[in-house]
Amino acid sequence: AQSVTQPDIHITVSEGASLELRCNYSYGATPYLFWYVQSPGQGLQLLLKYFSGDTLVQGIKGFEAEFKRSQSSFNLRKPSVHWSDAAEYFCAVVLYNNNDMRFGAGTRLTVKP
Amino acid sequence: DTAVSQTPKYLVTQMGNDKSIKCEQNLGHDTMYWYKQDSKKFLKIMFSYNNKELIINETVPNRFSPKSPDKAHLNLHINSLELGDSAVYFCASSLGLAVTDTQYFGPGTRLTVL
Numbered sequence: 001a002q003s004v005t006q007p008d009i010h011i012t013v014s015e016g017a018s019l020e021l022r023c024n025y026s027y028g029a030t031p032y033l034f035w036y037v038q039s040p041g042q043g044l045q046l047l048l049k050y051f052s053g054d055t056l057v058q059g060i061k062g063f064e065a066e067f068k069r070s071q072s073s074f075n076l077r078k079p080s081v082h083w084s085d086a087a088e089y090f091c092a093v094v095l096y097n098n099n100d101m102r103f104g105a106g107t108r109l110t111v112k113p
Numbered sequence: 114d115t116a117v118s119q120t121p122k123y124l125v126t127q128m129g130n131d132k133s134i135k136c137e138q139n140l141g142h143d144t145m146y147w148y149k150q151d152s153k154k155f156l157k158i159m160f161s162y163n164n165k166e167l168i169i170n171e172t173v174p175n176r177f178s179p180k181s182p183d184k185a186h187l188n189l190h191i192n193s194l195e196l197g198d199s200a201v202y203f204c205a206s207s208l209g210l211a212v213t214d215t216q217y218f219g220p221g222t223r224l225t226v227l
Contacts, residue, residue: 032213041220041221042220042221043117043203043205043217043218043219043220043221044156044203044205044216044218045218046215046216049213049215051213088154090156094212094213099161099168099169099211099212100158100169100171100212101158101212101213103155103156103157105153105154105155106154106155106156
């Protein structure tokens, strides 16, 4: 079945540590790929997106993501996490020529002082 | 100024009631969306409108009826509310028609059906 998977439900990291959030998709073709962040009590905010070209994508707030076709993955990274990064992170895909955005189940990030 | 606003922020109601959630965007965008986020944080698109015209209509019970009086507003009316309708509903907007355009989300409306 076509899907987008975020294997980690909850991740805890120390402030200043590096972060990687995983996202995998299972579609026949490469979809358009997105990462959104949802701070507590807020709506979603787009961090970055990948359509084509350079597989390393830079986003807002110091985030980046790397598309790896061989692994059907689009993992989100940040070299040094700040307390304000504590939030829920959603990976999303849109299949080419389709107007349906599918979201993963989300990964909740907790940042320890 | 808030870009995408929703009212109310919280809505508690009884089963069988009819309720509406309002959404307004002041970004000048042409497309607006409604999403439902269930208790497990699973987010799914429900509808999208472009310039007051329905574009996306996912498999949603016909108790849910979006209404767009103008391109800055997309309201969601729900008839005969059921327990399973309890969720957070997000409105969003984007400049273009494609769902791949950057979407700007409202803060959400938490609906609780008792």
